[in-house]
Amino acid sequence: MSSSTDFVLAIEDLTVSFDGFKAIDNLNLYVDKNELRVIIGPNGAGKTTLLDMICGKTRASAGSIKFKNEEMTTLPEYARVRKGIGRKFQTPSIYENLSVFQNLEVSFPKGRSVIGAIFFKCTDEVLAKVDSVAKEIGLLETLHTEAGLLSHGQKQWLEIGMLLMQEPELLMLDEPIAGMSTRERDLTAELLKRISNNRSVIVIEHDMEFVKKIAHKVTVMHQGKILAEGSMDKVQNDPAVIDVYLGH
Secondary structure: OOOHHHOOEEEEEEEEEEOOEEEEEEEEEEEOOOOEEEEEOOOOOOHHHHHHHHHOOOOOOEEEEEEOOEEOOOOOHHHHHHHOEEEEOOOOOOOOOOEHHHHHHHOOOOOOOHHHHHOOOOOHHHHHHHHHHHHHOOOHHHOOOEHHHOOHHHHHHHHHHHHHOOOOOEEEEEOOOOOOOHHHHHHHHHHHHHHOOOOEEEEEOOOHHHHHHHOOEEEEEEOOEEEEEEOHHHHHOOHHHHHHHHOO
């Protein structure tokens, strides 16, 4: 077993119980630097709960979550964000009435409020960052568009961009392509591949075609445990995985 110093994220013996029900049951998970990991599994497998525990929204009953070899389990959510863990939830939380530019600018980690940002003198550092993130998420042409007018897919990309402004080293996305057009799904696959060039990304996804396109490694969860792990081909042909998916 290699020492956990090699991993961006090392989760060991993680457990959380809700009223005696183990939603996460003695789980171990290791994510490498610049890895794009996809977590799949039937509903109720504990996928979202796992992300909730990594970002600090849900507290562990037992076990360890180490991020860059530092224990996270006792840290509150905001402290984990500052350490470099970014999390996107299923519904985008963007400022609909601000422009794409303002949404990105507001997200620059200088502890500013929305009101503060409107009267804030934009430094070259912030401008350069907004520019590079807008390029990365494919919204350079829409910087001065009101966010509420963007397509569903563009809103999702903007929210990813708002997280990228904070330069997370681990980015977690819960079903990022839900409700997207085929074209938007393809662009999102490219976007996630770009993003994982210099950070680790964990994605929860149901769409197997999409998983095939993006995953470096796939983790299959079932009943709060890890059932299988490896390449998409490997897990797809795993009898235990086939059984769980066909049995539901």
